[in-house]
Amino acid sequence: MNTHEAIRTRRSTRKYRPEAVEDDKLEKILAAGRVAPCGGNSQTTHFLVIRNQQVLRELATLVRESFAKMEIRPDMCKALQAAISASKKGHSAFHFNAPILIVAANKIGYGNAMADCACAVENMLLAANDLDLGSCWVNQLRWLDEDAAAREYMMKLGLAADETICASMVVGKPDTKDGLPNRSERKITGNPVTYID
Numbered sequence: 199m200n201t202h203e204a205i206r207t208r209r210s211t212r213k214y215r216p217e218a219v220e221d222d223k224l225e226k227i228l229a230a231g232r233v234a235p236c237g238g239n240s241q242t243t244h245f246l247v248i249r250n251q252q253v254l255r256e257l258a259t260l261v262r263e264s265f266a267k268m269e270i271r272p273d274m275c276k277a278l279q280a281a282i283s284a285s286k287k288g289h290s291a292f293h294f295n296a297p298i299l300i301v302a303a304n305k306i307g308y309g310n311a312m313a314d315c316a317c318a319v320e321n322m323l324l325a326a327n328d329l330d331l332g333s334c335w336v337n338q339l340r341w342l343d344e345d346a347a348a349r350e351y352m353m354k355l356g357l358a359a360d361e362t363i364c365a366s367m368v369v370g371k372p373d374t375k376d377g378l379p380n381r382s383e384r385k386i387t388g389n390p391v392t393y394i395d
């Protein structure tokens with residue numbers, strides 16, 4: 199798959215088969231994240247790769263319980279409001295039972311923390327598509343970065359005290375008929391462009 203095709207056909211996958219992802223494929227995805235551009239070539243993005251299914255289940259429960267305690271405010275983005283609302287009803291809005299969750303963290307107070315992590319995650323989403331794997335950005339741990347229980351749990355997994363969670367993504371084998379990710383092209387209705395010639 200060439201670069202343009204990988205970009206054009208990448209879509210979010212929210213249904214996964216339980217099978218594990220081959221180690222060599224995961225390594226390629228992580229290599230794509232680690233080589234992403236970063237401010238000042240700082241290379242401070244920390245990738246936590248969670249493959250332990252018990253840990254993923256515990257995280258899903260923690261996320262649901264933490265969201266269920268939150269109040270929905272009008273200034274919150276719609277996706278966060280939906281996640282809180284689903285959690286209050288006992289539904290899990292988290293990792294879609296994918297076999298792998300990759301968390302991207304960076305230094306607290308570093309001005310390019312989010313930008314560096316976003317570059318890394320996008321590279322990994324594209325690499326997953328190229329490898330015929332499904333993937334999806336999941337923002338719950340970012341939203342819960344200041345939640346004491348979530349932080350404590352993530353620090354047990356290796357998040358350093360001076361790191362903030364910027365993003366996370368799931369990856370796995372898509373639960374589709376042919377086993378390939380949905381690659382239908384998305385209609386672009388926003389993202390305006392202004393040319394200044």
Ligand SMILES: Cc1cc2nc3c(=O)[nH]c(=O)nc-3n(C[C@H](O)[C@H](O)[C@H](O)COP(=O)(O)O)c2cc1C
Nearest residue numbers: 208209210211212277291292334335336337338384
């Ligand atoms: C910053 C960011 C946060 C996102 N958070 C979530 C999320 O928490 N859960 C989810 O299912 N999708 C999440 N997504 C995926 C978007 O919903 C998705 O990219 C968008 O709807 C376009 O669809 P596509 O990825 O299939 O092209 C997120 C994407 C971005 C860039």
